Amino acid sequence: MNWRKWNNIIHRDLGYFLVGLTVIYAISGVAANHLRQWDSNFITESKTFPLKNISADTPVDLALVDNILAQTGETGKYKSHFRPTTWRLQIFLENGVVDVNMNTGQAVFEHKRRRPVLREFNFLHLNQAGKIWTWAADIYAVGLFLLAVTGLFVLKGKNGLKGRGKWFVIAGIVAPVVFLILYFY
Amino acid sequence: MILGSFLFSAETILGEKIQVEKVTQVSEIVEKPGDFIDKIVRVEGYIVDGCMHEGAWISIGGDKDFQQLTIWHKEGKIIFPLDHKGKYAIAEGAVYPVQLTEEQAINWLKHLAAIHTQEINLEKAKGGMTLYRLSPIGVIIRDLK
Numbered sequence: 618m619n620w621r622k623w624n625n626i627i628h629r630d631l632g633y634f635l636v637g638l639t640v641i642y643a644i645s646g647v648a649a650n651h652l653r654q655w656d657s658n659f660i661t662e663s664k665t666f667p668l669k670n671i672s673a674d675t676p677v678d679l680a681l682v683d684n685i686l687a688q689t690g691e692t693g694k695y696k697s698h699f700r701p702t703t704w705r706l707q708i709f710l711e712n713g714v715v716d717v718n719m720n721t722g723q724a725v726f727e728h729k730r731r732r733p734v735l736r737e738f739n740f741l742h743l744n745q746a747g748k749i750w751t752w753a754a755d756i757y758a759v760g761l762f763l764l765a766v767t768g769l770f771v772l773k774g775k776n777g778l779k780g781r782g783k784w785f786v787i788a789g790i791v792a793p794v795v796f797l798i799l800y801f802y
Numbered sequence: 803m804i805l806g807s808f809l810f811s812a813e814t815i816l817g818e819k820i821q822v823e824k825v826t827q828v829s830e831i832v833e834k835p836g837d838f839i840d841k842i843v844r845v846e847g848y849i850v851d852g853c854m855h856e857g858a859w860i861s862i863g864g865d866k867d868f869q870q871l872t873i874w875h876k877e878g879k880i881i882f883p884l885d886h887k888g889k890y891a892i893a894e895g896a897v898y899p900v901q902l903t904e905e906q907a908i909n910w911l912k913h914l915a916a917i918h919t920q921e922i923n924l925e926k927a928k929g930g931m932t933l934y935r936l937s938p939i940g941v942i943i944r945d946l947k
Contacts, residue, residue, distance in 0.1 A: 699863035709888040729885045
């Protein structure tokens, strides 16, 4: 069997094998690229409540915490509270956080829940597990490299690397180089 | 995948196993940070703030009002889960100083005021600022104390 046949077999079978992970990395890649515009990991649910008889001068104690929770109707189990500033109070519940602005008398209850599927995709793509997954991700990267290199030699003739293929390869290299020149150097 | 995320949510262990048993209060470090530079300490507290994009850092509330301690690995080797707010953290690590020029200090204070939970007082930035953080060796994050 000549080398091109082996090349094409590797390219084909590696392509099948890696399609699952490539879909995960592609979707997560777009999500991670826009992390500052959109939280792809969590769905944040928040509710705002106006509070009565609360000001920056109100003494902060458990009685105040109970009062605020009663006004907001939040029934999650109380864990703790903390004052980051003189006018702000955070109440930590088991199901979320109530953030109180004592100057404006407003409380915001925030609850985060994991965005199904995307959270898991990001967890894998960003290697948040570490350990064995680091090796798996490295093997995937090597697989992608082989997929790219074998892809160059799949076709012969006018549609192959010596024909139109070379122009696409050059364009694919020139694009990132131009961006580097514009934004990096 | 979904089962894995449930298993992952009870307690998160990051970095090395925590060895120090004695807890140093956040107030001790905040009030006399120079006494703790490069010393390995254990701190605990509810997470009151943190980096919501990359999970680069968290802040734990102290035993006294208005005091927080930022836990931030110097080389970025420990990344915190993004749903950290309101959870309880136990961290072991060394306190280190971060020197900011006046311009850097102003930008830092403005950043905190705009996005996070701290009052802006630009007087603090005059002449530059020194921030004190804990670079963690090991961290445990869980729902309850």
